[in-house]
Amino acid sequence: MSKARDRSSNQDGAPVVPFAAQNNFGPPPTPSAFARTMSVFRREFAAYFATPVAAVFIVMFVAIAALLSFQMAGLYTRGQADLRSFFQWQPWLGMFFMPALGMRLWSDERRSGSIELLMTLPLTTRDMVLGKFLAAWAFACVALLLTTPLWITIAWLGEPDHGVILAGYIASAMLFATLLSVSVCLSACTRNSVVAFVLSVAACFILLLTGFAIVQDFFAQWSSKWVIESVASMSAMTHFNGLTRGVFDARDVLYPISVVFALLWVNVLLLDWRGSK
Amino acid sequence: MDTLDVLIQATGLRKSFGTLEAVRGIDLSVARGQVLGFLGPNGAGKSTTMRMLTGFLQPDAGTVKIAGVDLATDPLGAKRNFGYLPEGAPAYSEMRVEDFLAFSARARGYRGADVARRVNLAVARVHLEPCRGQRIETLSKGYKRRTGIAQALLHDPPVLILDEPTDGLDPNQKFEVRQLVRDLGKDRAIILSTHILEEVEAVCTRAVIINRGRMVFDGTPKELDARVPAGVAHNRLDHIFRTLTAVNSKERA
Numbered sequence: 001m002s003k004a005r006d007r008s009s010n011q012d013g014a015p016v017v018p019f020a021a022q023n024n025f026g027p028p029p030t031p032s033a034f035a036r037t038m039s040v041f042r043r044e045f046a047a048y049f050a051t052p053v054a055a056v057f058i059v060m061f062v063a064i065a066a067l068l069s070f071q072m073a074g075l076y077t078r079g080q081a082d083l084r085s086f087f088q089w090q091p092w093l094g095m096f097f098m099p100a101l102g103m104r105l106w107s108d109e110r111r112s113g114s115i116e117l118l119m120t121l122p123l124t125t126r127d128m129v130l131g132k133f134l135a136a137w138a139f140a141c142v143a144l145l146l147t148t149p150l151w152i153t154i155a156w157l158g159e160p161d162h163g164v165i166l167a168g169y170i171a172s173a174m175l176f177a178t179l180l181s182v183s184v185c186l187s188a189c190t191r192n193s194v195v196a197f198v199l200s201v202a203a204c205f206i207l208l209l210t211g212f213a214i215v216q217d218f219f220a221q222w223s224s225k226w227v228i229e230s231v232a233s234m235s236a237m238t239h240f241n242g243l244t245r246g247v248f249d250a251r252d253v254l255y256p257i258s259v260v261f262a263l264l265w266v267n268v269l270l271l272d273w274r275g276s277k
Numbered sequence: 278m279d280t281l282d283v284l285i286q287a288t289g290l291r292k293s294f295g296t297l298e299a300v301r302g303i304d305l306s307v308a309r310g311q312v313l314g315f316l317g318p319n320g321a322g323k324s325t326t327m328r329m330l331t332g333f334l335q336p337d338a339g340t341v342k343i344a345g346v347d348l349a350t351d352p353l354g355a356k357r358n359f360g361y362l363p364e365g366a367p368a369y370s371e372m373r374v375e376d377f378l379a380f381s382a383r384a385r386g387y388r389g390a391d392v393a394r395r396v397n398l399a400v401a402r403v404h405l406e407p408c409r410g411q412r413i414e415t416l417s418k419g420y421k422r423r424t425g426i427a428q429a430l431l432h433d434p435p436v437l438i439l440d441e442p443t444d445g446l447d448p449n450q451k452f453e454v455r456q457l458v459r460d461l462g463k464d465r466a467i468i469l470s471t472h473i474l475e476e477v478e479a480v481c482t483r484a485v486i487i488n489r490g491r492m493v494f495d496g497t498p499k500e501l502d503a504r505v506p507a508g509v510a511h512n513r514l515d516h517i518f519r520t521l522t523a524v525n526s527k528e529r530a
Contacts, residue, residue, distance in 0.1 A: 029386030039383040113367030122356040
C-alpha cells in the first residue's frame with residue numbers, strides 16, 4: 001500500500017520520490033544561523049500553547065496584574081490618569097512569572113532525554129539558547145500586550161502621558177528579558193524544573209532587592225559611597241524605575257541588554273561544559 | 278576497503294566520568310554498505326561511544342569523522358551527515374508526530390514544501406501514517422520508537438547511528454525494524470547497538486563486542502559463531518558473548 005502511495009504524489013501535489021531512489025545523498029541544506037535559531041524558537045513558542053500552560057499563564061498574569069493595580073495600588077482612586085500603580089508591580093509579578101516560563105526550557109530537555117536529540121541536530125549551542133530565550137520572551141511580551149486594555153481604559157478616562165506609558169511597557173519588556181535570562185540560565189543547571197523555579201525566584205529576588213533602601217542601608221553602615229552606588233546599579237529595579245519615570249538614560253537601557261547577553265553567554269558555556277564533562 | 282567509502286571513522290576514543298573509565302581507546306571504521314552490530318553487556322560503554330560518535334559527548338581523546346567531516350572542527354557539517362536514535366527514543370512528548378518531524382526537518386534547514394515532503398517520506402518509510410496526528414506521549418512504545426527512527430532518517434543521511442532500535446518492541450515490530458535496517462544498510466553505514474544476539478545474525482554484516490570500554494571482538498557474525506567451542510549446541514552466541522565479556526577478559530587487554 002505504501003509503495004503505491006510513494007509513487008503517486010502527496011497532498012501538495014509534489015511527486016514523492018521513493019527512499020530507495022534517493023541514494024545520491026544530495027548535499028544537505030546549510031541553513032543560516034538565523035534560520036537555525038528560528039527553528040528552535042518556533043518549536044519552543046508552540047510548546048507553550050501545546051499544553052494549558054499558555055492559557056493559565058496569560059489569564060493569571062493579566063488578572064493578577066489588574067488586581068494588584070486596582071486593589072493594592074488604587075489605579076482609579078489615586079485620581080491620576082497614569083499607569084504607575086500598574087508598572088510598580090511588574091518587578092514582583094515578573095519575579096514569579098518569568099521563572100515559571102523559563103524553568104522548563106532546559107531542565108525538561110535534560111529530564112526527558114530530548115536534549116540528546118537537540119544537541120545532535122546540526123545546530124550550535126548558541127542557536128538553541130537564543131531560540132529558547134526568544135521564545136520565552138516573545139511569550140512574556142504577548143502576556144504583557146494583553147494588559148493594554150488598562151492603557152485604553154486610562155486613555156478613555158483621562159489624558160495620560162502616552163510616552164511615559166509606552167516607556168513603562170518597554171521597561172517591563174526589558175525587565176522581563178533580564179529576569180528570563182536568569183531563569184533560563186538556572187534551568188540548565190538542574191534536571192528538575194521545580195528546583196529551577198525556586199532557584200530562579202530567589203535569584204530574581206536578589207537581583208531586584210539590591211536596588212532597595214534596606215539593602216543599601218546595610219552597605220551604608222560599613223562601606224563607601226561608590227560601593228553603595230555600584231550595588232544599586234546592579235539592581236534590575238533601579239534601572240526599571242529609571243525607565244518607567246519616562247526619563248531616558250542610556251545606562252537603564254544598556255543594563256538589561258548587557259545582563260541578558262552575559263547570562264545567555266554563560267548559558268552557552270554551561271551547556272558546552274556539560275558536553276565535555 | 279575503499280577509503281572514500283569509510284563513512285564513520287573513530288580513532289582512539291576515550292572517555293572518563295570522574296574516576297570511571299567508560300571508554301578506553303576504541304577505533305572503529307564503518308564503510309558504506311556495512312551494518313555494524315555494537316554489542317556488549319550493560320555498562321560496557323556502548324551508549325557512551327555512540328554519544329561521542331554523535332557529538333553529544335566530547336571525547337577526552339580521539340577523533341570522529343562522519344562522511345569525512347571531522348566532528349570536532351566542523352560539528353554542524355558532520356551532524357548533517359548522520360541520523361541518530363538516542364537510547365530510549367526520547368522526543369518532545371507534548372508534540373504531535375508530524376510537528377515533531379517537521380521541527381527536525383526545519384532544524385536541518387528544509388523550508389516550505391520540502392518540510393512536508395520530508396515528513397511524508399519519513400512517515401511512509403516507517404509506516405507511521407495511522408498516528409501522524411497523535412501526540413507523542415499517547416503513542417505505544419513501538420510507535421514511539423518508530424517516530425525516533427523516522428526522525429533519524431528524515432534527511433536521508435548516509436550514516437545512521439541507532440541506540441537499541443528494537444528495545445521494548447514486540448516480535449512483529451522487531452522484525453519490521455530489522456527489515457528496515459537491512460534495507461537501509463545497503464547503501465549506508467549503520468551502527469546499531471543491541472544486546473540481543475539474534476539481531477546481529479539477522480541484520481548485521483559485522484559485529485563488534487566491547488567490554489569495559491575496550492573492543493574484544495571485531496568480525497562478521499559468522500566469525501563470531503566460528504569461535505564457539507565444539508560441543509556447544511544451544512545458545513551458541515550467548516556462550517561466546519559470555520566468554521568474551523567475562524570480567525577478566527584477557528583479549529586485547
